[in-house]
Amino acid sequence: MMAFWIGSVVLLVVSCALIVYPLLKPKQIDEMAQRDDLNKAFFKDRLAELDSEDQAGIVGNKDDLVTDLKQSLLDDIPAGHKYAENKSESMKWLAVPLVIFMAVVSYGVYSLYGAHSKVAHWKEVENNLPLLSQKLMNPNGVELTDQEMSDLSLALRSRLQYNQDDATGWVLLGRIGLANRDIETAIGALTKADKLMPNNGDIQLSLAQALMFSSDQADLQKADSILADLLKKPDVDLRVYSLLAFSAYENGNFAQAIDYWKQLQAKIGKDDDRYDMLTRSIQTAQRELDAQQNPQQRAVEGTPVKVTISLAPQVKLPEQGVLIVSIHTADGAPMPVAAARYPISSFPITVVLDDSNSMIKERKLSSLSDIMVRARIDSDGNVSTKEGDWYGESMPIHLGDDVVISIDQQY
Secondary structure (H helix, E strand, O other), X not given: OHHHHXXXXXXXXXXXXXXXXXXXXXXXXXXXXXXXXXXXXXXXXXXXXXXXXXXXXXXXXXXXXXXXXXXXXXXXXXXXXXXXXXXXXHHHHHHHHHHHHHHHHHHHHHXXXXXXXXXXXXXXXXXXXXXXXXXXXXXXXXXXXXXXXXXXXXXXXXXXXXXXXXXXXXXXXXXXXXXXXXXXXXHHHHHHHHHHOOOOHHHHHHHHHHHHOOOOHHHHHHHXXXXXXXXXXXXXXXXXXXXXXXXXXXXXXXXXHHHHHHHHHHHHOOOOOHHHHHHHHHXXXXXXXXXXXXXXXXXXXXXXXXXXXXEOOOOOOOOOOEEEEEEEEOOOOOOOOEEEEEEOOOOOEEEEEOHHHEOEOOEOHHHOOEEEEEEEEEOOOOOOOOOOOEEEEOOOXXXXXXXXXXXXXXX
């Protein structure tokens, strides 16, 4: 911040110098010198003419004419010199108010239209980086708000500009990007961390997860390559099996997905809470595999999803708007698999979505094993704008289970 003010003062001083200097050194002095030179040249030319006329006998009083010529030259010099001195003195008095005017206008315009508030917020966020990082890493702490997550990301970006070899900082920025669904930031930061700390399984796993959210086929292939390498290590992280199964399922390789989920079940054992969820995932993949091998056996509408929606007391319904209910994959991906609009009526309300509400014909709602449901009161009819809208979402559930959502949060 101090550097900014020092820089602005230096620029102001230079600008003032460029404007004030000509006032203190007016051009009239140079003009007087030029006029003196011109008068001398005229005097010499006139003398040469008088000599020529005298030799030709045209003039008979050459000495008188030369005397008159010298007198006219002397009469012209004092008047011009006095004018230049007087004007120079008047210009000097104009310099001080001009400098004051420039300073007032420059800082006044910046205070009205400049980004000083954003700069101040940026510096405040930088100073709060240790506190925000501690709050994020504390498992028993309060969850960070969206604004705090955004501030933490900004502070990390600022610090990493000056310390680009901080692998831990890049990892943290990448995971914040994943949490905010900012896939481009997540991939870039985790790729940088992977270069700084190669062969780190935890970083590579996070990078593979970020790459799997990309729409670029090259990124998806790179994610599969990373996961395949991690699978060859002696101590395989259980998340590797889960991500490999998810990738295989998304690519329509249902047999491979079943195999990975079964391997994961064998690792965690039947007493683990995740065992039953994996069993349901295997059953869904098996149905998809059977339908893939026997297309006539596929159900037309698939498994319906029943959603009951209620409003929190603080929610105020807009005069115009719609209720948007969307179903997403269990990881909370922003792009919905199925969605529907409903007019705003009395709450609680119950709606049912099925394969007919799928966004893409090739990807049916019934193809999912686990889902997440979101409900939003859209106040302007534009699904791309969310500011001020109220919303609620469910926890990840198994497809076919009834869903209860309370709309109690605001963008």
